[in-house]
Amino acid sequence: MQPLVMGVLNVTPDSFSDGGRYLDSERALERGLEMVQEGADVVDVGGESSRPGAEPVSEAEECRRVLPVIEALAPHVRVSVDTVKPAVAEAAVGAGATLVNDISASLWPVAASTGAGWVAMHMQGTPRTMQDDPRYDDVVGEIRSFVLARARHAQEAGVTEVWVDPGIGFGKTMDHNLALLRHLGELVAGGFPVLVGTSRKSFLGRLSPTPVGRMASVEQRLAASLSTATWAMLAGASMVRVHDVAASVQAATLVGQTELAS
Numbered sequence: 391m392q393p394l395v396m397g398v399l400n401v402t403p404d405s406f407s408d409g410g411r412y413l414d415s416e417r418a419l420e421r422g423l424e425m426v427q428e429g430a431d432v433v434d435v436g437g438e439s440s441r442p443g444a445e446p447v448s449e450a451e452e453c454r455r456v457l458p459v460i461e462a463l464a465p466h467v468r469v470s471v472d473t474v475k476p477a478v479a480e481a482a483v484g485a486g487a488t489l490v491n492d493i494s495a496s497l498w499p500v501a502a503s504t505g506a507g508w509v510a511m512h513m514q515g516t517p518r519t520m521q522d523d524p525r526y527d528d529v530v531g532e533i534r535s536f537v538l539a540r541a542r543h544a545q546e547a548g549v550t551e552v553w554v555d556p557g558i559g560f561g562k563t564m565d566h567n568l569a570l571l572r573h574l575g576e577l578v579a580g581g582f583p584v585l586v587g588t589s590r591k592s593f594l595g596r597l598s599p600t601p602v603g604r605m606a607s608v609e610q611r612l613a614a615s616l617s618t619a620t621w622a623m624l625a626g627a628s629m630v631r632v633h634d635v636a637a638s639v640q641a642a643t644l645v646g647q648t649e650l651a652s
């Protein structure tokens with residue numbers, strides 16, 4: 391089956407890639423509708439940045455940012471809410487979101503009580519400190535066990551649509567991220583649909599060819615973002631979370647077509 395594309399829409403002043411661009415609801419809605427035109431299957435609306443070192447925001451402020459955008463977008467496309475706060479997730483589902491994208495992997499009770507789908511993502515530590523010194527004995531095995539255990543738990547609690555996500559960049563070094571991509575098939579074999587988000591992340595800035603010693607800017611990470619998204623889809627990911635929707639939809643279509651070819 392053709393993998394799905396989830397477009398990122400951050401209604402925040404400080405997200406690492408699109409921070410400040412869509413803080414205004416009108417502009418956020420415009421970008422959301424543009425993503426629909428570009429072929430996004432899901433638009434993921436977030437009101438709190440999770441970039442390394444990001445400051446938390448209050449529940450009221452997060453709701454103020456995301457709810458009007460979710461309400462306006464929901465008639466046009468499937469909407470997910472990117473939050474770690476139960477009250478925000480609940481309000482977002484009330485406003486029309488049908489998927490809770492949860493980087494804390496703890497909100498399954500909200501999904502169970504509202505009937506929404508749920509994404510369980512792995513993160514080591516919290517956004518403030520997660521990149522300080524992440525360590526694992528067996529990064530692939532530990533993350534696989536963690537997300538699959540949470541996913542089974544959610545299923546037992548009555549959540550009918552459960553996704554798992556290795557959490558690229560969330561308490562992971564470059565080597566950890568690459569190992570997770572290399573061995574993604576092991577997570578896919580766990581039996582839950584897999585979501586992967588590599589889009590424009592900083593480890594790609596270090597891989598993209600630029601003058602020695604320089605990081606590629608977020609705008610210079612399209613090729614690496616697309617390559618890693620395509621890698622993930624070929625390894626069996628059922629959805630990729632991306633900023634560059636139009637290009638990623640082309641890649642997803644290509645992957646879908648190659649699967650049909652004999």
Ligand code: HH2
Nearest residue numbers: 400405406439440441511555557558587
């Ligand atoms: N990455 C980010 C945020 N949410 N959710 C899932 N399921 N998987 C991810 O890899 C993921 C995520 C970070 O990216 P972004 O939203 O662009 O930036 P910020 O956290 O600064 O708002």
